[in-house]
Amino acid sequence: MITKPVRLLAQLTLSAALLLPGCATAPGAASSPRLVDANGQLCPGAEKFDVAKIKEKNAADAAQRETWILEQTLLTPLPPGAEEAETRIRVRVPPTGMWALDTRVTLWKSTDGVWQVATNNIDYRAPPPPPPPPPVDAEGNLLPGFEDWPPEPPPPPRPPYITSALDAGKAAALETILTDPCFLNGPDSLPYSVPTNGLDEYGRKEWLCPMDSAYYMAEVKQAGLSPRYISHSCYMDFAVSKLLTVAAYMNPSANPETK
Numbered sequence: 001m002i003t004k005p006v007r008l009l010a011q012l013t014l015s016a017a018l019l020l021p022g023c024a025t026a027p028g029a030a031s032s033p034r035l036v037d038a039n040g041q042l043c044p045g046a047e048k049f050d051v052a053k054i055k056e057k058n059a060a061d062a063a064q065r066e067t068w069i070l071e072q073t074l075l076t077p078l079p080p081g082a083e084e085a086e087t088r089i090r091v092r093v094p095p096t097g098m099w100a101l102d103t104r105v106t107l108w109k110s111t112d113g114v115w116q117v118a119t120n121n122i123d124y125r126a127p128p129p130p131p132p133p134p135p136v137d138a139e140g141n142l143l144p145g146f147e148d149w150p151p152e153p154p155p156p157p158r159p160p161y162i163t164s165a166l167d168a169g170k171a172a173a174l175e176t177i178l179t180d181p182c183f184l185n186g187p188d189s190l191p192y193s194v195p196t197n198g199l200d201e202y203g204r205k206e207w208l209c210p211m212d213s214a215y216y217m218a219e220v221k222q223a224g225l226s227p228r229y230i231s232h233s234c235y236m237d238f239a240v241s242k243l244l245t246v247a248a249y250m251n252p253s254a255n256p257e258t259k
Helices: 004-017 050-059 062-073 168-178 239-248
Strands: 086-091 101-109 115-119 160-163 191-194 206-208 218-219 227-231
Touching: 050 062, 050 191, 062 086, 062 218, 062 227, 086 239, 101 239, 115 168, 168 239, 218 239, 227 239
Parallel strands: none
Antiparallel strands: 086 101, 086 218, 101 115, 115 160, 191 206, 218 227
16 A cells, blocks of 8 residues: 555655656647758758748648649649659749749759759830831821831740750759758748747747748659648748749750740
8 A cells, every 4th residue: 555655755756757847748748850951950940930830830721822832833834754754843933013023944854864944934024115106297108217117026926935954063952952851851831920939129929021022932743752832932041942942043054945
């Protein structure tokens, strides 16, 4: 039989253990694993931002984000071999009121293992105004000196896309990010309002992206892995941001194919 003093001692010992840091965890309060790189070092971004809370936000809007990204990336080019590629990235940065470029990039690994790139980026910045109409006389005839009017015809329409093999150095940079544990285990999306690990100087628990930021998004397929639908509302020091910005600015070689 357990005596009353022994039972009381056991209760006091258990209470002390629960109060000591690191001795025990309350039921249902499992700690989140740290986001670390291949060397066990904390990944960029994880020291400032709360990765667990970001992933909670990601999970809450995963279906909506996937639908949106699939709709937007339908406009990126799909040359022969790209559609069925097991490893492929389709990147889109839509234009906004402050962002006049519509970036549309597809990167994929061909059957021989060589990375390819295709772009059909569109620049919506206003072209120069057309020349004024030539002066004419009362009967509508050109005045002397304007016999060569009108000017040369406009250039031919732009091709649907341009494509080439990706530069070897750029391909290696892409592979490095895609195999980085910081990307593979990191958040899929960085929202406009991002939870931080502590309060900032103004007492805020979340960091807000600048108002003029562009929204980057991509569908990422890697052989043997489930597709990921990644995005950021502005650049942050996470691997997902690094991949988006690196991929969005990759271009065909100096002598691309035009389709």
